[in-house]
Amino acid sequence: LNIIVTSGGTRERIDAVRSITNGATGRLGSLIAGEFSRRLPGSAHTVYYLCGAGSAVPAEGGNIRIIRIEGTDDLQSRLEALLTNEKIDAVIHSMAVSDYKVNSIATPESIAESISRRLNDRQELVSQQGMTSIVKEALLEQNISGENKISSELEHPVLVLRKTPKVIEMIKRLSPQTLLVGFKLLSGADEKLLIDTAYRLLIKNSCDFVLANDTGTIKDGNHEGFLIDAGANFVKLEGKEAIAAAIADSVLKKIAEGTK
Amino acid sequence: LNIIVTSGGTRERIDAVRSITNGATGRLGSLIAGEFSRRLPGSAHTVYYLCGAGSAVPAEGGNIRIIRIEGTDDLQSRLEALLTNEKIDAVIHSMAVSDYKVNSIATPESIAESISRRLNDRQELVSQQGMTSIVKEALLEQNISGENKISSELEHPVLVLRKTPKVIEMIKRLSPQTLLVGFKLLSGADEKLLIDTAYRLLIKNSCDFVLANDTGTIKDGNHEGFLIDAGANFVKLEGKEAIAAAIADSVLKKIAEGTK
Numbered sequence: 262l263n264i265i266v267t268s269g270g271t272r273e274r275i276d277a278v279r280s281i282t283n284g285a286t287g288r289l290g291s292l293i294a295g296e297f298s299r300r301l302p303g304s305a306h307t308v309y310y311l312c313g314a315g316s317a318v319p320a321e322g323g324n325i326r327i328i329r330i331e332g333t334d335d336l337q338s339r340l341e342a343l344l345t346n347e348k349i350d351a352v353i354h355s356m357a358v359s360d361y362k363v364n365s366i367a368t369p370e371s372i373a374e375s376i377s378r379r380l381n382d383r384q385e386l387v388s389q390q391g392m393t394s395i396v397k398e399a400l401l402e403q404n405i406s407g408e409n410k411i412s413s414e415l416e417h418p419v420l421v422l423r424k425t426p427k428v429i430e431m432i433k434r435l436s437p438q439t440l441l442v443g444f445k446l447l448s449g450a451d452e453k454l455l456i457d458t459a460y461r462l463l464i465k466n467s468c469d470f471v472l473a474n475d476t477g478t479i480k481d482g483n484h485e486g487f488l489i490d491a492g493a494n495f496v497k498l499e500g501k502e503a504i505a506a507a508i509a510d511s512v513l514k515k516i517a518e519g520t521k
Numbered sequence: 522l523n524i525i526v527t528s529g530g531t532r533e534r535i536d537a538v539r540s541i542t543n544g545a546t547g548r549l550g551s552l553i554a555g556e557f558s559r560r561l562p563g564s565a566h567t568v569y570y571l572c573g574a575g576s577a578v579p580a581e582g583g584n585i586r587i588i589r590i591e592g593t594d595d596l597q598s599r600l601e602a603l604l605t606n607e608k609i610d611a612v613i614h615s616m617a618v619s620d621y622k623v624n625s626i627a628t629p630e631s632i633a634e635s636i637s638r639r640l641n642d643r644q645e646l647v648s649q650q651g652m653t654s655i656v657k658e659a660l661l662e663q664n665i666s667g668e669n670k671i672s673s674e675l676e677h678p679v680l681v682l683r684k685t686p687k688v689i690e691m692i693k694r695l696s697p698q699t700l701l702v703g704f705k706l707l708s709g710a711d712e713k714l715l716i717d718t719a720y721r722l723l724i725k726n727s728c729d730f731v732l733a734n735d736t737g738t739i740k741d742g743n744h745e746g747f748l749i750d751a752g753a754n755f756v757k758l759e760g761k762e763a764i765a766a767a768i769a770d771s772v773l774k775k776i777a778e779g780t781k
Binding site for chain 1: 532535536537538539540541542543544545575617619620621624629630632633634636637647649652653655656657660661670671673676677678679680681682683684706707708709736
């Protein structure tokens with residue numbers, strides 16, 4: 262079997278030295294890769310471990326291939342290549358993919374200049390909605406610095422973000438027979454909201470399972486999660502080891518059932 | 522002797538999961554701490570190693586104390602406590618401290634609403650300068666999310682940053698007899714600009730030495746640096762090991778001269 266585990270977090274560049282990152286450590290993902298590796302010994306199987314810079318990595322096993330990922334674009338192209346060129350049996354998509362990347366970098370002065378120019382061009386009273394589109398245009402037209410370091414002398418740099426493509430949406434589209442485990446992380450949600458939100462992710466992206474968790478119950482080595490299947494059944498799991506084992510068991514069982 | 526080495530990078534929170542980080546690995550800082558530890562064996566000496574999350578750490582030596590740092594505020598209070606409560610002989614401030622933290626989080630819609638409200642209040646034509654202060658007020662008044670995760674459904678979140686306090690400025694002020702090594706990292710500067718800029722940092726913050734380096738000559742394990750002293754003399758160093766050794770030698774020589 263060929264299994265892909267994505268893990269850790271992406272890093273979206275602001276400039277030559279700064280990035281937007283998330284706190285994902287990759288510890289859960291590394292345990293998941295380890296569980297698959299242990300259950301699938303021998304050279305007939307490969308666990309591809311796509312992880313962010315600084316992410317935890319599983320203990321080197323003969324069948325684990327570690328691939329380092331930078332930003333969302335990088336993750337997307339690596340996944341695309343693997344899903345197109347290999348028969349991938351399952352993708353466990355535990356990586357915390359940035360929802361946003363940097364569109365442009367501005368200052369209050371440059372934004373004001375751009376808004377003033379647009380207001381002057383209009384020569385008429387601007388409605389609230391008109392102002393919104395003017396502000397949006399002004400924010401988006403600012404130059405990306407990108408290459409070099411933002412000066413440390415600016416008083417109020419302004420980072421204008423834009424959405425990254427949803428990597429998870431691409432997986433079943435490229436490879437419909439691949440089993441897909443999605444992850445949903447919320448912050449401060451109660452159990453019902455968490456499970457409902459995670460199940461919507463499952464439906465939307467044709468996942469076979471979703472692991473739902475909340476930052477409020479991930480701390481001091483504890484990690485609470487709900488593994489939800491396509492029939493909206495779920496089990497509550499306590500601890501990263503239990504979560505990793507349950508995901509590996511559930512995926513391999515479903516693959517086995519599919520090949521019977 | 523008591524030596525402080527700061528290392529790695531700070532992490533400024535955007536929300537419950539996202540942060541602004543810099544690519545500092547802490548590898549140079551960990552080598553510097555190692556060089557001091559080797560030159561100062563025995564329990565009479567302490568090397569305090571203040572490093573960012575995910576930073577490299579020196580091999581555990583009996584006299585190295587590792588202290589993990591989050592953001593700039595955290596670094597400042599830890600340094601303040603050490604400099605106030607202990608006799609610190611030298612601070613090697615190699616940590617990449619964020620120049621900026623998140624002031625507020627906005628959307629084009631919320632900014633437009635705030636600008637429109639201010640324009641209406643004025644009831645008169647607004648000059649370019651007037652527009653700049655309106656935009657600045659509008660950007661800064663936005664609510665900090667902070668506690669929770671920014672929704673992943675926004676089209677264009679806008680992060681408004683503000684300057685962090687300059688930690689390096691505080692060191693000689695709190696403890697004038699402490700030797701101070703500053704670090705200056707530029708991006709794409711030539712040798713003259715790099716050394717001039719670094720020397721201005723030395724003068725401004727009463728450093729005894731500054732290590733000047735440029736992202737363009739830090740790659741693939743190479744690391745070029747210039748160690749500049751208060752007399753504007755400098756030596757060119759090749760490799761993190763050579764830089765770390767030169768810093769430890771220069772600092773300990775200067776401490777020895779001071780106590781003669």
